[in-house]
Amino acid sequence: xxxxxxxxxxxxxxxxxxxxxxxxxxxxxxxxxxxxxxxxxxxxxxxxxxxxxxxxxxxxxxxxxxxxxxxxxxxxxxxxxxxxxxxxxxxxxxxxxxxxxxxxxxxxxxxxxxxxxxxxxxxxxxxxxxxxxxxxxxxxxxxxxxxxxxxxxxxxxxxxxxxxxxxxxxxxxxxxxxxxxxxxxxxxxxxxxxxxxxxxxxxxxxxxxxxxxxxxxxxxxxxxxxxxxxxxxxxxxxxxxxxxxxxxxxxxxxxxxxxxxxxxxxxxxxxxxxxxxxxxxxxxxxxxxxxxxxxxxxxxxxxxxxxxxxxxxxxxxxxxxxxxxxxxxxxxxxxxxxxxxxxxxxxxxxxxxxxxxxxxxxxxxxxxxxxxxxxxxxxxxxxxxxxxxxxxxxxxxxxxxxxxxxxxxxxxxxxxxxxxxxxxxxxxxxxxxxxxxxxxxxxxxxxxxxxxxxxxxxxxxxxxxxxxxxxxxxxxxxxxxxxxxxxxxxxxxxxxxxxxxxxxxxxxxxxxxxxxxxxxxxxxxxxxxxxxxxxxxxxxxxxxxxxxxxxxxxxxxxxxxxxxxxxxxxxxxxxxxxxxxxxxxxxxxxxxxxxxxxxxxxxxxxxxxxxxxxxxxxxxxxxxxxxxxxxxxxxxxxxxxxxxxxxxxxxxxxxxxxxxxxxxxxxxxxxxxxxxxxxxxxxxxxxxxxxxxxxxxxxxxxxxxxxxxxxxxxxxxxxxxxxxxxxxxxxxxxxxxxxxxxxxxxxxxxxxxxxxxxxxxxxxxxxxxxxxxxxxxxxxxxxxxxxxxxxxxxxxxxxxxxxxxxxxxxxxxxxxxxxxxxxxxxxxxxxxxxxxxxxxxx
RNA sequence: GCGGGCGUGGCGGAAUUGGUAGACGCCGGGGACUUAAAAUCCCCUGAUCCACGGAUCGUGCGGGUUCGAGUCCCGCCGCCCGCACCA
Numbered sequence: 001x002x003x004x005x006x007x008x009x010x011x012x013x014x015x016x017x018x019x020x021x022x023x024x025x026x027x028x029x030x031x032x033x034x035x036x037x038x039x040x041x042x043x044x045x046x047x048x049x050x051x052x053x054x055x056x057x058x059x060x061x062x063x064x065x066x067x068x069x070x071x072x073x074x075x076x077x078x079x080x081x082x083x084x085x086x087x088x089x090x091x092x093x094x095x096x097x098x099x100x101x102x103x104x105x106x107x108x109x110x111x112x113x114x115x116x117x118x119x120x121x122x123x124x125x126x127x128x129x130x131x132x133x134x135x136x137x138x139x140x141x142x143x144x145x146x147x148x149x150x151x152x153x154x155x156x157x158x159x160x161x162x163x164x165x166x167x168x169x170x171x172x173x174x175x176x177x178x179x180x181x182x183x184x185x186x187x188x189x190x191x192x193x194x195x196x197x198x199x200x201x202x203x204x205x206x207x208x209x210x211x212x213x214x215x216x217x218x219x220x221x222x223x224x225x226x227x228x229x230x231x232x233x234x235x236x237x238x239x240x241x242x243x244x245x246x247x248x249x250x251x252x253x254x255x256x257x258x259x260x261x262x263x264x265x266x267x268x269x270x271x272x273x274x275x276x277x278x279x280x281x282x283x284x285x286x287x288x289x290x291x292x293x294x295x296x297x298x299x300x301x302x303x304x305x306x307x308x309x310x311x312x313x314x315x316x317x318x319x320x321x322x323x324x325x326x327x328x329x330x331x332x333x334x335x336x337x338x339x340x341x342x343x344x345x346x347x348x349x350x351x352x353x354x355x356x357x358x359x360x361x362x363x364x365x366x367x368x369x370x371x372x373x374x375x376x377x378x379x380x381x382x383x384x385x386x387x388x389x390x391x392x393x394x395x396x397x398x399x400x401x402x403x404x405x406x407x408x409x410x411x412x413x414x415x416x417x418x419x420x421x422x423x424x425x426x427x428x429x430x431x432x433x434x435x436x437x438x439x440x441x442x443x444x445x446x447x448x449x450x451x452x453x454x455x456x457x458x459x460x461x462x463x464x465x466x467x468x469x470x471x472x473x474x475x476x477x478x479x480x481x482x483x484x485x486x487x488x489x490x491x492x493x494x495x496x497x498x499x500x501x502x503x504x505x506x507x508x509x510x511x512x513x514x515x516x517x518x519x520x521x522x523x524x525x526x527x528x529x530x531x532x533x534x535x536x537x538x539x540x541x542x543x544x545x546x547x548x549x550x551x552x553x554x555x556x557x558x559x560x561x562x563x564x565x566x567x568x569x570x571x572x573x574x575x576x577x578x579x580x581x582x583x584x585x586x587x588x589x590x591x592x593x594x595x596x597x598x599x600x601x602x603x604x605x606x607x608x609x610x611x612x613x614x615x616x617x618x619x620x621x622x623x624x625x626x627x628x629x630x631x632x633x634x635x636x637x638x639x640x641x642x643x644x645x646x647x648x649x650x651x652x653x654x655x656x657x658x659x660x661x662x663x664x665x666x667x668x669x670x671x672x673x674x675x676x677x678x679x680x681x682x683x684x685x686x687x688x689x690x691x692x693x694x695x696x697x698x699x700x701x702x703x704x705x706x707x708x709x710x711x712x713x714x715x716x717x718x719x720x721x722x723x724x725x726x727x728x729x730x731x732x733x734x735x736x737x738x739x740x741x742x743x744x745x746x747x748x749x750x751x752x753x754x755x756x757x758x759x760x761x762x763x764x765x766x767x768x769x770x771x772x773x774x775x776x777x778x779x780x781x782x783x784x785x786x787x788x789x790x791x792x793x794x795x796x797x798x799x800x801x802x803x804x805x806x807x808x809x810x811x812x813x814x815x816x817x818x819x820x821x822x823x824x825x826x827x828x829x830x831x832x833x834x835x836x837x838x839x840x841x842x
Numbered sequence: 843g844c845g846g847g848c849g850u851g852g853c854g855g856a857a858u859u860g861g862u863a864g865a866c867g868c869c870g871g872g873g874a875c876u877u878a879a880a881a882u883c884c885c886c887u888g889a890u891c892c893a894c895g896g897a898u899c900g901u902g903c904g905g906g907u908u909c910g911a912g913u914c915c916c917g918c919c920g921c922c923c924g925c926a927c928c929a
Contacts, residue, residue: 009881220846220924227845230928251929302927303845334928341929347843348927420928536923560869648854648867656854660868667865670881715856715866722866725883786862791910793862817896826858831909837861841909 005758009028009670010751012637019753022120028767029123035077035524041526042068042078043506045534048085049109053116055115055297055574055619058629059655062645065122070744071771072707081509081527083130084110087433087498093175095464102432106405108134120262120638128509132501137727138434139455140517146448147439151556153199163191168429168468196436196494198424204229207547216567221539223730228835230420235404236336237314237413239263242321242386247271247313250335250418256397258388259363261353263313264327269337272326275309282307290330304329304352316412317389335418350378363388427498431462431470433495441482441489448672450483469493502542505548506564526562532565542783567710572654576625578614589624616656628656639748641664645749645836646710669751676722676755683729693723694736695777701743717743737772784836787812789821805832812838
């Protein structure tokens with residue numbers, strides 16, 4: 001029986017939009033919070049609406065989509081939402097550069113990108129779409145901010161902040177990279193401003209402890225967060241100085257105190273400033289410290305430099321005076337900005353001491369008789385104390401406790417835990433963000449905007465032709481009456497960091513009442529997110545802030561969960577070769593579309609001349625090694641593009657884009673279509689071997705998808721397809737075709753729907769059940785045994801499964817090839833691994 | 843400099859976690875069909891040697907453990923990512 005639907009090639013141009021419309025009409029991807037099915041919340045990091053989607057988005061959202069569709073077919077109620085991280089600087093930059101309004105620019109981008117996402121056939125619940133620039137969203141955010149304020153987690157303080165002279169905005173310390181704005185790249189200046197802060201440090205210990213439970217997060221992300229939080233325990237104590245003052249230092253190694261040979265302070269430490277005021281050499285040295293490279297790598301490989309202040313610091317136990325240096329490797333904003341330096345057991349101190357001829361004393365050794373062993377480099381490892389007076393013979397841990405005890409008894413210091421993590425500065429002097437809902441009244445001070453006056457919306461008539469904050473300059477917006485006394489007052493003109501927007505969007509996706517940010521019970525239905533997928537670049541800031549914000553809301557009693565993301569997956573980048581030509585001092589780049597690539601090299605289509613082939617790196621506009629998703633969808637269809645995103649490379653690794661690869665995917669789409677066409681309703685009879693292959697494949701593909709090992713699932717599906725093409729019509733074959741159609745449905749949903757319909761099924765393949773596995777069919781009744789002689793493969797045997805060891809051994813020894821290899825030597829030992837191999841040792 | 847990760851054919855990568863290395867895809871080669879092309883299908887495709895039966899070598903390099911190592915241990919080399927000189 002032939003089915004004429006399959007006589008023509010599968011046409012994505014027709015099928016893609018038809019099925020996208022069908023899914024919309026059936027509203028089949030809208031999540032029901034009241035369903036009694038098991039719930040699965042699959043979430044990919046929502047995009048910033050920059051203009052058009054890029055290939056990285058396609059990879060990210062395809063992975064999530066396969067998981068979401070798979071979960072649905074497995075009978076879960078799936079929440080798979082999408083929205084827009086819509087506040088941020090690029091909109092203001094566009095406003096400044098092109099004279100467009102940030103809102104209009106953002107909404108145009110959202111329209112374009114939404115249309116592009118729809119072309120890919122993602123199973124998204126668009127009814128829950130969020131744009132963070134929507135007053136409905138940021139109004140709720142203002143309400144949450146006020147809740148945190150009431151709970152004492154919000155405060156203002158005057159502090160030196162990072163002022164970005166290009167963006168005219170303040171950056172959090174964490175957002176300054178190498179002394180430059182992490183987005184603008186402009187050199188950051190220090191300015192004092194009144195800022196709003198969130199008390200993330202209140203949760204430092206809890207954020208650290210929580211990492212221990214995040215077993216389904218990549219180890220490296222947990223490690224990065226741990227290091228970022230940076231807990232250390234040590235001793236803070238004061239040295240008496242020769243000039244009569246005191247100097248507080250912090251050390252994590254009080255056990256090495258007898259090895260201290262000098263004291264060092266940061267260039268911007270008050271002591272250094274004091275010395276500089278009367279000593280111009282010191283002032284010059286401080287200036288020198290502020291020059292030079294600012295990246296971590298540069299700083300760490302830079303030569304250690306110091307300036308001897310001439311001041312002495314009295315050692316608390318030996319009463320010896322140690323020289324006090326100003327040093328370029330001491331940081332002001334960690335600990336007290338001053339250290340006791342122990343060259344024997346800290347490499348930086350060692351380098352410094354070597355340069356300035358200061359004593360290097362061993363105070364930790366593997367054993368007491370190693371006390372005099374010379375030090376060629378600093379030894380940071382464990383051991384026992386030597387050359388350390390009353391500490392001699394103690395372990396590092398005991399010595400730490402002993403020193404802290406004695407210093408505390410002498411009341412010159414105390415044991416102290418120091419965190420690297422600092423409170424989160426959320427103030428931004430920008431227009432395109434969430435207005436901070438406060439009013440400044442001369443009489444009443446800083447007053448929160450009452451809830452019934454929320455949202456505080458942004459004014460629409462703003463001027464971007466001059467730099468600075470348009471809210472500050474707006475003729476009327478900032479004038480408001482004090483909610484307490486009713487007198488004329490001023491609105492807060494700072495807006496919130498956009499990381500606040502992305503710190504709770506996953507809650508709003510789960511529950512969207514009109515009158516409050518979310519419903520506690522409904523959030524509890526969905527959270528935590530079962531699988532969160534996004535880029536590694538958010539390993540620290542976004543993920544830590546989201547973890548903090550969720551804890552803060554739990555602290556306020558608004559949610560029950562503390563950890564928002566149960567599993568995290570960080571996907572790799574999409575890469576491509578770079579094509580370029582040298583033009584004098586400049587490198588001219590060409591897009592892959594402008595270049596003809598062959599095995600010999602690459603030529604520019606326009607002039608037929610060679611271009612240089614560069615490294616395979618992340619697709620970026622500046623290097624022009626990009627492909628536009630919309631172009632490739634038009635050429636190959638959404639399913640081929642999706643299939644490519646899942647094939648070959650493991651999802652956490654980089655995926656090299658290739659024209660040949662996408663062509664292969666396009667061919668496979670047609671190959672499957674032809675295979676569907678071979679479904680023969682009249683065929684009967686069973687093919688046991690094929691049944692087994694089918695069920696093994698379903699089993700393996702299920703496990704692969706659950707582990708996000710899409711590349712392995714793809715390989716299995718290729719394998720089953722090839723096996724099927726070699727078989728004759730039978731009931732087994734029909735079942736296999738049906739199974740393969742359903743298995744590719746999450747990956748190539750349009751093809752699957754078209755095939756499902758053509759084969760006469762009612763309803764949508766997207767709503768169909770995932771094929772069942774019969775465990776009995778997973779077991780083979782025959783196995784192939786490797787026969788080795790002295791560990792080298794000589795022969796293979798195909799035998800019945802479960803054959804006893806003795807019989808296996810006899811069969812192996814009977815093998816002609818094995819006998820030839822043994823060549824009459826004495827068999828000393830035979831190792832038999834049932835079901836696997838026989839190894840004969842002579 | 844510190845922390846983390848990775849090195850497997852021409853390429854992307856598999857390998858049941860100590861048990862037949864190279865699954866699957868791409869590229870390439872040969873053939874079938876066709877007037878021809880596209881499309882499709884079949885075969886070959888790690889290296890070297892070969893009497894065409896096979897043999898030897900082979901998972902960055904050098905050692906080691908083991909009946910057996912891509913996998914475990916020690917020491918190198920190279921590449922990638924992150925970074926905050928955190929005392």
